[in-house]
Amino acid sequence: MKICVIDDDQAICRSLQLQLQARDHEVATGLCGGDALRLAADAELVFLDLQLPDISGLRVLEQLLASEDAPAVVMITGRQDMEATITAIQKGASDYIRKPLSMEAVLGVIEKVQARSRRARVKVRALKHQDTGPREIVGRDRQLIGVLKQVARISQSRVGVLIQGESGTGKELVARAIHEASSPGKPFVAVNCASLAPGVWESELFGHEKGAFTGASRQRAGRFEVAEDGTVFLDEIGDMPAPMQAMLLRALQEREFERVGGHEAICLRARVIAATHRDLDQAVDSGDFRADLFHRLKVETVRIPPLRERKGDIPLLVDHLLHRISHALGRRIEGVAERVLLRLQGYEWPGNVRELENVLMRSVSRCDGAVLLDVVLDKPGDEKPSLISLSECERRHIRHILEHVDWNVTRAARILEISPTTVRKKIADYGLKGS
Ligand SMILES: Nc1ncnc2c1ncn2[C@@H]1O[C@H](COP(=O)(O)OP(=O)(O)OP(=O)(O)O)[C@@H](O)[C@H]1O
Ligand SMILES: [Mg+2]
Numbered sequence: 001m002k003i004c005v006i007d008d009d010q011a012i013c014r015s016l017q018l019q020l021q022a023r024d025h026e027v028a029t030g031l032c033g034g035d036a037l038r039l040a041a042d043a044e045l046v047f048l049d050l051q052l053p054d055i056s057g058l059r060v061l062e063q064l065l066a067s068e069d070a071p072a073v074v075m076i077t078g079r080q081d082m083e084a085t086i087t088a089i090q091k092g093a094s095d096y097i098r099k100p101l102s103m104e105a106v107l108g109v110i111e112k113v114q115a116r117s118r119r120a121r122v123k124v125r126a127l128k129h130q131d132t133g134p135r136e137i138v139g140r141d142r143q144l145i146g147v148l149k150q151v152a153r154i155s156q157s158r159v160g161v162l163i164q165g166e167s168g169t170g171k172e173l174v175a176r177a178i179h180e181a182s183s184p185g186k187p188f189v190a191v192n193c194a195s196l197a198p199g200v201w202e203s204e205l206f207g208h209e210k211g212a213f214t215g216a217s218r219q220r221a222g223r224f225e226v227a228e229d230g231t232v233f234l235d236e237i238g239d240m241p242a243p244m245q246a247m248l249l250r251a252l253q254e255r256e257f258e259r260v261g262g263h264e265a266i267c268l269r270a271r272v273i274a275a276t277h278r279d280l281d282q283a284v285d286s287g288d289f290r291a292d293l294f295h296r297l298k299v300e301t302v303r304i305p306p307l308r309e310r311k312g313d314i315p316l317l318v319d320h321l322l323h324r325i326s327h328a329l330g331r332r333i334e335g336v337a338e339r340v341l342l343r344l345q346g347y348e349w350p351g352n353v354r355e356l357e358n359v360l361m362r363s364v365s366r367c368d369g370a371v372l373l374d375v376v377l378d379k380p381g382d383e384k385p386s387l388i389s390l391s392e393c394e395r396r397h398i399r400h401i402l403e404h405v406d407w408n409v410t411r412a413a414r415i416l417e418i419s420p421t422t423v424r425k426k427i428a429d430y431g432l433k434g435s
Pocket of ligand 2: 171172235
């Protein structure tokens with residue numbers, strides 16, 4: 001297997017290289033992020049240190065994964081790096097190993113990666129992009145329901161869509177929902193326009209012919225071709241460099257493109273959904289984004305409201321995300337304590353639903369009971385006290401727990417650590433009912 005080891009500790013590089021070469025692997029090593037981007041291009045597996053001297057390991061990870069035949073990336077992490085490790089896994093790292101490295105752990109992950117790529121090879125290439133399947137969009141807020149209605153309407157057609165929203169509001173989730181409804185079973189190909197490396201983006205998007213440039217040893221299809229008649233999701237389109245904007249505009253106008261170094265016109269059949277957290281109107285005004293491209297992309301515009309404008313959805317989102325996180329971490333978390341919910345509702349959520357997910361993920365990994373009793377917020381200064389009475393707080397908490405256990409009084413009593421009789425009395429006193 002072609003393996004690349006990137007760590008600023010030369011001793012780690014050298015010792016892994018020797019031990020892996022002894023097991024017939026081909027091993028290249030590098031000491032910084034710059035080396036990683038250069039060396040990892042044709043590796044199948046990259047061991048990547050989180051802490052590098054030049055670029056952060058997370059940033060390198062993003063860039064490595066942005067390429068079409070991205071290698072599997074296993075993070076090398078220190079004891080202090082738990083949060084960055086979680087982020088790396090969310091961003092698509094295959095696994096992680098802790099320092100000090102044990103050869104047993106290293107060989108274990110290599111075996112896993114090999115098994116996975118054997119399985120992956122059996123699948124059709126395009127299927128790779130339909131990784132997670134449909135995910136539910138949760139929310140009852142009026143603005144969000146508006147978004148859902150719009151999604152349903154847009155899904156009836158195949159026009160271009162521009163999704164705008166702050167980071168973490170659910171832009172990709174909405175893009176996938178539109179895709180699933182309008183092109184079920186077809187490829188969904190996501191491209192992060194902000195992390196395509198300069199010099200390769202043209203070939204990434206449109207593919208290349210054999211011999212088109214040094215290193216182009218075979219013909220390769222680009223993202224638009226791989227997407228067939230499915231969807232190309234152009235994420236972070238606001239960060240697209242000017243030359244890329246020009247090429248994209250041409251492809252969209254003519255509904256066809258050529259591979260780099262090729263002459264054959266390939267029909268652009270995919271639907272294009274673009275997303276950005278930037279204010280594109282303003283970027284157009286300031287000349288950073290082409291007005292003609294902007295108008296072509298936004299036949300329909302979906303604006304996802306920030307979480308602070310729909311705080312009423314927080315309890316629902318907490319339930320939903322906790323369920324997902326418990327499942328992913330193999331834990332059983334039944335709910336959160338009411339005071340925790342109140343803190344979550346009092347917070348401003350600059351990172352929106354993604355931040356909520358991260359906060360919950362971190363808190364679950366630190367909590368050992370079935371109910372989350374505390375959370376650590378990213379910017380505690382952003383909290384506002386939720387001004388309600390003690391009995392209102394109790395009423396909400398009991399209701400929340402009851403909903404969690406499908407109104408099973410015995411289970412609720414156990415979580416609340418009061419008797420079932422008391423639970424029944426509180427239900428009557430507060431006039432609680434299932435919906
Ligand atoms: N309404 C929602 N219901 C359920 N999950 C949601 C909702 N909104 C966002 N999420 C979840 O929050 C996370 C962030 O969403 P997503 O990646 O779609 O946001 P984004 O706007 O693309 O963020 P970024 O700017 O960070 O790329 C995902 O795990 C997503 O599933
Ligand atoms: Mg996104």
